[in-house]
Amino acid sequence: MMPGGYWNAILRVDLDRGAHWITSTGEALARGYIGGRGFAARLLYDELVPGTDPFGPDNPVVVAPGPMTGVFMPNTGKVTFAARSPATGLYGDSNMGGHFGLAVRMAGYDALVIRGRASEPSVLVIDDGRVRLLPAGDLWGLGSFDAEVRLKEKLGEDFQVAVIGPAGENRVVFACISHDFGRQAGRTGVGAVLGSKNIKAIAVRGTRSLPVANPRRVMQVGQRLFRHIFSLPGTASWTPYGTAGVTTLINEVGALPTENFRRGTHDHWQELTGETLRRRILVRDKGCTACAIPCGKYSRARLDGTERYVEGPEYESMALLGSNLGMARLEEVAHLNWLCDQLGLDAISAGAVASFAVEAFERGLITRQDTDGRKLAFGDYESLAWLMEQIAYRRGVGDLLAGGVRHAAQALGGGSDAYAIHVKGLEVSGYEPRNTLAMLLSYMTCDIGAHHNRAWAILHDIEVGRYKVEGKAEKVIELQHLRPVYDMLCVCRFPWIEVGFGTEHYAEMLSAVTGEPVTWEHLTHLAERVWNITRLMAIRDRPGFGRADDLPPRRFYEEPVEGGPAHGHHADLADIQRLLDRYYQLRGWDENGHPKPETLERLEIGPPAFARRPAGAG
Amino acid sequence: MILQALEEECSGCLACELVCSLVLFKELNPRKAAIRIRGEFPAPGAYRIACCDQCGDCAAACPHQAIYRKASGYWIDPDKCRLPCTLCADACPRDAIFFHADVPHAIKCVSCGQCVRYCPTRALVDKDGKVENMAPVWRNAR
Numbered sequence: 001m002m003p004g005g006y007w008n009a010i011l012r013v014d015l016d017r018g019a020h021w022i023t024s025t026g027e028a029l030a031r032g033y034i035g036g037r038g039f040a041a042r043l044l045y046d047e048l049v050p051g052t053d054p055f056g057p058d059n060p061v062v063v064a065p066g067p068m069t070g071v072f073m074p075n076t077g078k079v080t081f082a083a084r085s086p087a088t089g090l091y092g093d094s095n096m097g098g099h100f101g102l103a104v105r106m107a108g109y110d111a112l113v114i115r116g117r118a119s120e121p122s123v124l125v126i127d128d129g130r131v132r133l134l135p136a137g138d139l140w141g142l143g144s145f146d147a148e149v150r151l152k153e154k155l156g157e158d159f160q161v162a163v164i165g166p167a168g169e170n171r172v173v174f175a176c177i178s179h180d181f182g183r184q185a186g187r188t189g190v191g192a193v194l195g196s197k198n199i200k201a202i203a204v205r206g207t208r209s210l211p212v213a214n215p216r217r218v219m220q221v222g223q224r225l226f227r228h229i230f231s232l233p234g235t236a237s238w239t240p241y242g243t244a245g246v247t248t249l250i251n252e253v254g255a256l257p258t259e260n261f262r263r264g265t266h267d268h269w270q271e272l273t274g275e276t277l278r279r280r281i282l283v284r285d286k287g288c289t290a291c292a293i294p295c296g297k298y299s300r301a302r303l304d305g306t307e308r309y310v311e312g313p314e315y316e317s318m319a320l321l322g323s324n325l326g327m328a329r330l331e332e333v334a335h336l337n338w339l340c341d342q343l344g345l346d347a348i349s350a351g352a353v354a355s356f357a358v359e360a361f362e363r364g365l366i367t368r369q370d371t372d373g374r375k376l377a378f379g380d381y382e383s384l385a386w387l388m389e390q391i392a393y394r395r396g397v398g399d400l401l402a403g404g405v406r407h408a409a410q411a412l413g414g415g416s417d418a419y420a421i422h423v424k425g426l427e428v429s430g431y432e433p434r435n436t437l438a439m440l441l442s443y444m445t446c447d448i449g450a451h452h453n454r455a456w457a458i459l460h461d462i463e464v465g466r467y468k469v470e471g472k473a474e475k476v477i478e479l480q481h482l483r484p485v486y487d488m489l490c491v492c493r494f495p496w497i498e499v500g501f502g503t504e505h506y507a508e509m510l511s512a513v514t515g516e517p518v519t520w521e522h523l524t525h526l527a528e529r530v531w532n533i534t535r536l537m538a539i540r541d542r543p544g545f546g547r548a549d550d551l552p553p554r555r556f557y558e559e560p561v562e563g564g565p566a567h568g569h570h571a572d573l574a575d576i577q578r579l580l581d582r583y584y585q586l587r588g589w590d591e592n593g594h595p596k597p598e599t600l601e602r603l604e605i606g607p608p609a610f611a612r613r614p615a616g617a618g
Numbered sequence: 619m620i621l622q623a624l625e626e627e628c629s630g631c632l633a634c635e636l637v638c639s640l641v642l643f644k645e646l647n648p649r650k651a652a653i654r655i656r657g658e659f660p661a662p663g664a665y666r667i668a669c670c671d672q673c674g675d676c677a678a679a680c681p682h683q684a685i686y687r688k689a690s691g692y693w694i695d696p697d698k699c700r701l702p703c704t705l706c707a708d709a710c711p712r713d714a715i716f717f718h719a720d721v722p723h724a725i726k727c728v729s730c731g732q733c734v735r736y737c738p739t740r741a742l743v744d745k746d747g748k749v750e751n752m753a754p755v756w757r758n759a760r
Contacts, residue, residue: 070636071636072637072640072646102632102648106647145660157656158649180657180659181659181660182659207718209639209645209647210646210647212646215645216644219637219640219644223736226736226752227752230738235754236755240756240757283663284663284665285739285757286663287630287739290633290636291633292738293738294631296629298663300663309660
């Protein structure tokens with residue numbers, strides 16, 4: 001029998017044939033992979049045939065909320081978008097807040113799987129059980145904000161909309177998916193995959209009550225846990241500033257990426273704090289579904305007479321569009337943030353790509369001939385804003401950069417790979433890690449490429465010592481097993497990591513929804529399974545994948561950081577190799593980073609479904 | 619309890635809608651709630667809250683005497699309510715009467731106070747001061 005919390009229904013959409021149907025979720029997927037990222041990983045493991053072109057019709061886009069999404073308990077607003085990433089060529093996912101996941105669940109689905117390519121630009125409209133493709137010629141080309149406004153006018157306010165911008169249409173490999181005027185599934189380019197399918201947006205309206213085993217229990221647990229999170233001191237101290245509350249600390253410890261990761265401290269860091277944002281540009285605090293600690297800082301920033309509304313900038317945008325681009329004014333960062341959101345660019349990768357371009361310009365690999373005579377410079381809002389547009393529309397040098405820094409460095413040559421700051425093709429997010437070894441290992445081993453939130457280990461580095469090697473692999477793995485639990489349940493991690501809401505609550509929360517007993521330890525065991533399954537996909541999808549793919553950019557172990565508390569230091573390659581050895585050993589992987597047979601047996605992963613049936617069947 | 623909405627404090631999290639549907643129907647369904655949050659984005663970046671202050675205009679307008687006075691406010695008697703009559707909604711000055719295809723009667727606030735207790739940003743308050751906001755105060759931080 002299916003556990004509570006599920007519809008036992010996955011909506012399948014075949015855009016080639018304009019057809020849709022339902023398949024059952026099944027107990028094995030529900031109990032073994034919970035939802036969200038777990039569903040995405042298993043479904044792609046089973047259905048993504050190796051060698052599939054990320055922009056080919058056979059690359060499935062999985063949209064998966066979890067059994068907790070939209071439940072009356074603290075911070076249940078998440079949904080996962082996943083596909084084979086055009087940025088990395090590997091499994092890619094990104095999770096997003098807002099209310100889209102709730103709408104998918106209220107429409108009656110545990111997940112959506114979208115394949116094929118629509119014959120014309122279209123919106124996938126899901127209105128409870130009614131599914132249709134709406135021609136979207138009038139929306140194609142519009143910015144994300146404008147398209148969301150237009151769609152809500154057309155379909156009704158009660159539709160929740162996930163939309164791509166011009167960057168997604170033009171297959172920029174770091175194009176994001178946007179929702180609710182400020183929430184994004186930013187990383188790994190799933191927005192470009194939707195664009196390649198001619199899908200401008202997915203609009204969902206659901207009217208059904210969520211399937212939960214025990215509503216009374218849900219209400220009791222929810223009431224108690226809301227009261228609990230309200231009582232935590234961190235709730236009142238963290239919430240006013242949201243993620244950008246961390247800027248001061250990160251700058252202080254020398255980990256604020258600055259000028260393409262040459263430095264870890266920024267002269268104008270005070271422009272990039274949550275305190276400055278709140279004082280100068282905040283309009284209101286904005287939350288996702290059932291959010292007890294709204295980190296969304298919806299703002300209005302004026303620059304040279306132009307006023308822009310933007311959610312944020314949150315910390316990652318402060319770092320990648322702020323310090324890493326050498327910006328000296330919050331309003332300029334907010335406007336770059338707005339521009340990325342409107343164009344549909346992931347603010348993290350877009351900022352990192354732009355900083356790479358500035359450095360390549362400084363070194364003469366990109367010249368004024370490539371930039372319509374402009375000088376690309378850190379801190380120069382005009383040229384950087386121009387560059388973002390070039391990227392989103394793949395014009396001139398923007399076309400080169402639209403492939404991400406790895407691609408651009410390969411094309412430019414001239415030693416530019418030394419300052420192409422990425423792992424596995426995904427640009428490094430907002431923590432300068434060469435003097436924080438656990439954070440560095442976290443970036444190196446992250447399954448989707450260099451993303452911080454799979455294991456935010458930097459505080460551990462500060463606590464135990466930056467250059468210490470012992471214990472770091474253990475810590476990173478512990479965090480890497482903890483984090484997928486949140487992503488499988490589709491709940492937000494901030495209650496835990498930022499305000500001290502303990503992990504001990506989640507088993508009880510899930511249990512009230514499913515009606516089945518579960519333990520935190522079991523959930524982290526399932527997380528380990530997810531971690532291994534995405535690794536297996538990388539190995540099978542990219543011949544030769546292994547240890548070399550886990551190495552960080554050379555800058556982190558060859559160039560000393562300039563300024564700040566770690567001035568003159570960089571990571572040591574021998575330490576990096578020791579960290580990897582230990583990490584692989586603890587994971588039950590061989591020295592090339594491939595899971596050993598006994599590890600796979602212990603985790604009961606089994607072969608993928610496509611390998612179990614004849615080619616072309618089903 | 620008299621429910622009052624402080625729209626400028628709302629974060630749009632829908633906790634009120636979720637707890638309301640649990641109270642009224644023992645279900646999780648914001649579209650069955652007797653309170654509704656609507657965003658106005660991108661500009662001005664505001665939330666509008668439709669909720670009931672128990673003014674009684676709906677009871678006066680109901681031709682079936684389906685809305686009656688209780689100590690806590692006006693309640694709907696599902697047995698007397700006759701859809702598709704929607705005169706109560708027409709009479710409501712706050713657009714706080716709701717309908718759902720699966721519910722055979724109008725949906726209206728019963729003044730239970732749960733949304734006040736659990737609103738994370740204290741955007742809903744009890745004018746009478748009897749129901750306490752459980753969330754901490756942090757909005758005046760600058």
